[in-house]
Amino acid sequence: MTVDLSQFYQVFFDESLEGLDAMEAELLRYSAGTQDDESINTIFRAAHSIKGGSGTFGFDSIAGFTHVLETLLDQIREGQRELTNQHIDLLLQSIDCLRDMINRLSAGDDSVPDSAAQLKAAFEAILNDENELGPEPEALQAKQILEETSSLEQLADTQTLGWKVTFVPSEDILMTGNEPLFLIQELTELGDHEVELITEHIPQWQQLKPEYCYLRWVVKLYCDCTEQQINEVFEWVADECEIKIEKLQTKSEQSIPAKHPPLTSTQPQTAMQSVTQTTDSNEQIEQTKPVVNKPAKSKQADANSIRVGIDKVDSLINMVGELVITQAMLSQLFESEMTSQTLSRMKEGLAQLEHNTRDLQESVMRIRMLPISFVFSRFPRLVRDTGQKLGKKIELVLQGESTELDKTVMEKISDPLVHLVRNAIDHGLELPEQRLAAGKPETGKVTLNSYHQGGNVVIEIIDDGKGLDPVKIKNKAIANGLISASDELSEEQVNLLIFEAGFSTAEAVSDLSGRGVGMDVVKSNIQALNGTVDVESEVGKGTTFRIRLPLTLAILDGQLVRIGQHIYIIPLVNIIESLQIDPKGVSRIGGEYDVLHLRGEYVPIVCLADVFLHKADAQSLTEGLLVVVEVDGGKVGIFVDDLLAQQQVVIKSLEANYNKVEGISGATILGDGTVSLIIDIISLVRMAGVKSMATANLVSTDVNAEGV
Amino acid sequence: MKKILAVDDSASMRQMVSFTLQRAGYKVTEAKDGVEALGIAKNETFDLVLSDVNMPNMDGISLIRELRTLPEYKFVPLLMLTTESGLDKKTEGKQAGATGWIVKPFNPDQLIATLGKVLR
Structure with a gap:
């Protein structure tokens, strides 16, 4: 075989x-x-x-x-x-x-x-x-x-005339699961043989225990098998049984085998058969090493598999069952005559169908969901190694490990997380002596926490280190030309500067962090997942990085908006509020674009129709609606003709089906079959040439300095 | 068709053993540790039990000891599948009631050949 x-x-x-x-x-x-x-x-x-x-x-x-x-x-x-x-x-x-x-x-x-x-x-x-x-x-x-x-020696010792094997099983041999008959059969398969059964040790009826074995055997083998082969047959019972193996000495004993072996007699064998069988068993010995096959190439290695709990599959099957029933019900209704009664039942059926579809969708989504511990589990090692290298004592706390996240998102968030944790250890945590001097416990603490919030997954990386130093960051940013010395930024804004391209505050670029991959890459990776990252820090107390990610990349909650005849989708996560513009709050800046003064903040207005070169219905700002979205910690208003429904949309890749389009992150198919494009807010704002402004104090004086 | 209970905590070994035995015409039930195997064995009798030694929850030797005390398994061959060819494990296994042992690594042919000693 x-x-x-x-x-x-x-x-x-x-x-x-x-x-x-x-x-x-x-x-x-x-x-x-x-x-x-x-x-x-x-x-x-x-x-x-x-x-x-x-x-x-x-x-x-x-x-x-x-x-x-x-x-x-x-x-x-x-x-x-x-x-x-x-x-x-x-x-x-x-x-x-x-x-x-x-x-x-x-x-x-x-x-x-x-x-x-x-x-x-x-x-x-x-x-x-x-x-x-x-x-x-x-x-x-x-x-x-x-x-x-x-x-080998024994194998070479094949010139014997044969062997005489005396087998005296222990009386309770059957109780070990061994069966003497099978052993004798195994033995006789080695070659020509003669079997003699010794029955003289069977006790009197009164003393006989039915489960015991009182039989003994003498087997004569007329073949060139080795003593080792015989020993192998009895390997499992050798300790309890008496096995005597003797070489057949005299010519007389090497007589022609008896016509049939007594009692065991199951397989009277011809010489031919036994020869083949001997060859077989020799082959088996030679084959003790499994054949080394080269592993099947590449295909298996790429197999991107996912392990799914059986409960998830069960619920899926269940759901499909429901779907089939609903479908059957509906097609039955179509066959019958149309009355107002069937119509209302059809309505019910459709509602049922909608329900089924949603459940099914959720179940399928659940299959792609994995606990975040898949990512978290690599950190203990990382923290240990990093700590050891830097001479820092670190306690790693993992929380919310069972929080589930889409597999694709998980794969893509792993590297940014590693970077953030390395940073926390390298730049955040102090050396033990520094910690002691600052009145903190010697061992620094890094916490990874994860939880669900709304339709998002939040991952926090918290350290109790020295915190971000706003003065240092600001100086560095000025030196790098990210801001000008006259800019007045809140501490929060200063902290956000670390996410700007080409920013690194580590005094010495260490082997661990600051290897050219900056926080800007972390940020863009997270944004590519439709996520956001922000940072909270207190000098001397520690830093918290908070990543917010959508649960999945396949489906998105969208707000349908209309410009003329075109319908676009704005991801609901980005939207803060939607409102009608009060013209009194609008002022034109630099002759180029409008900002809305909204509750103490200035919100730049991007007119979607202008960006995408559509003809809008609304001729003035009062005729349309403003959708205020969050971009990079600031707010931007997107001006549209009208708001339509909010709905979950399945994201289809535009890149895979057409081309990458600036300002658009993907497409979806609406209920009526038309294709609608999903707006990529960040790139839209970039296209519009507007830089968001987080607070009021920036606007009047520094708008131009912001590089509008 | 002879029924075999194959117990191993390693999925690849379990699949290999199970596949090999099925190809040889046996009906195979799999269990991933001693506890699971014992539960299965109590509900259904097998013609042979083939168990790994090192397993979580209940190791192979304890499983064999437990099985041997059950009347249905008094005479059933119970084999240990182990890399520990050391004498102490074999002796420990035998004392627990094991019929014999198969030393890993083995190839499918060896496995089938060895079963011939106790199952025909």
């Missing part, structure tokens, strides 16, 4: 990576001192499974590497060794190395990273250090070689 093992590779890779994650998490608990009794077992088990699987599937490089890890972990588990920090470091590095190996294998590349040999040597050095502890890897290998040689 041939089984193509490559079909299990992907599962093996997936579970190995999961195992490594678990290992890593538990190791980090050790270094934080929060491990429990199960920790070492979990770590050991992960290494053990990876070793077992890699051996089975023929990934010898992984198996060899994991072997040393497993040996060390086993000694620790058995209490023969303490898990030291050195061990933890090495193990963590090994985890990285194994991840690398697995990723390479799943991409069809069986090369081994350079670090593997070094790490393996380091483990071997530890293991060899205390010789009394456990067998050394070399010793093990030596032993294996020895075994192999001895088996």
Whole structure:
């Protein structure tokens, strides 16, 4: 039977990576001192499974590497060794190395990273250090070689006439699940044979226990099998049973086999058959090593799979069922005669259909949702390594790990988060002595928090470090020409400057943060997800970065707006309010655009019809409506003819179906089948050439300086 | 059709074992640890149980010990599937009532061949 093992590779890779994650998490608990009794077992088990699987599937490089890890972990588990920090470091590095190996294998590349040999040597050095502890890897290998040689010797010892095997089972052999008959059968499959049953040990009826075995066998094998092959048959029962194996000596004993083996007699075998069977068993011995197939290439590695809880699938199936019923009901109604009664029932049916569709949509969305712990889980390691490098003591607190987020959003938010956390540690947290001097606990705290708010997911990165220094930021911004010295900015505005392109306050560009990828990239990444980021900071107390993201990228709550005959969609998240313009509050600035004085703020007005070159119905500002949206912490008013419905729209990519269009983030299809474009507020405002203004004090004096 | 209960916490091993056994004509039920296996085994009897040793919740040796005490499993072959070829694990397993052991890594052919000792 041939089984193509490559079909299990992907599962093996997936579970190995999961195992490594678990290992890593538990190791980090050790270094934080929060491990429990199960920790070492979990770590050991992960290494053990990876070793077992890699051996089975023929990934010898992984198996060899994991072997040393497993040996060390086993000694620790058995209490023969303490898990030291050195061990933890090495193990963590090994985890990285194994991840690398697995990723390479799943991409069809069986090369081994350079670090593997070094790490393996380091483990071997530890293991060899205390010789009394456990067998050394070399010793093990030596032993294996020895075994192999001895088996070779035995294989060479094939000139025997045959064997006489006396098998005396223990009386309770049946209770171990072993069946003497099967063992005899197995034995007789080795070649020509003669079986003799010895029944003289069966006790008197009164003493006979029906579940016991009182029979004994003598099997004579007339074949060139080895003693080892015979021993292998009895391997499992050798300890409890008496097995005597003797070489057949005399010619007389090598007589022609009896015509049929008594009692076992199930398979009277011809010489031909037994010869083939012997060949078979030889083949099996030669095949002890699984055939190393190259992993199926690339396709599997790219397989972007998602694990879905069975409850989610169940509810989906349920929902589809409902949908089918509703559909059946509706088509039945159409077949019947139209009366006012059927009409009202049809209306009901349509309402039902709408309900079903919405439920179905929600269920499908839920499938794409994953708990944010998928992202959070990589931070303990990151925080530990970063802290170690910088000599800072850090406690990482994870909150709201079960908050669910769309998988695509999750993948894209991961890098910005890493950047923010690195920043918090590098720039935010102080060194232990500085903290003590400032009257704070020596250990700094970084909190990652996540929760749902409305249709959004909020992720907070909170540190209790020194906070942003507004003076430093401002000076830097002036030096970089981001603002002019005369600008009066609120602290909030100053803090937002760190998100501007080309801004970095770290005095020395460290290895960790400030590697050219600035906060502006973080911000644009988040904005690309239709999200926002802001920062709150208090000098000496700490900083909080708050990221707001839509739950999903596939669906959006939109406000339909009309300009002439055109319908556009403004994402509801961006909208603060919609209002009718009071002309008294409008003033023209620089002869170019209007601002509305709204409750102490000046809101620039962007006329959508002008930007997109449409002909608007509204001839003056009083005839239309103003949709006030939030852009980069400031407000901008978008002037439209009319507001229509608010509805959820499914986002279709314009880029994939047509071209990238400035000011437009995508398209959707409305209920009547027309295509409507979704406005990308940020790029729209950029197109209009308007810079938002957050507060009133900027406007009158500095509008021109703002670079309008 | 002979029924086999395959117990392993590693999904890839479980799938491999299960696939191999099914190809060889056995009906296979899978369990991911000792606790789950014991629950299944109490509701349905099997002709053979093949269990990994190292598993969370309940390890293979404890599972075998528990199974052997059940009247339905008095004579049923219970095999350990383990990389620990060390004598102590085998002895521990035997004392718990294991019929035998299969040492990992093994290939599908070896697995089927070994079953012949206890299941025909």
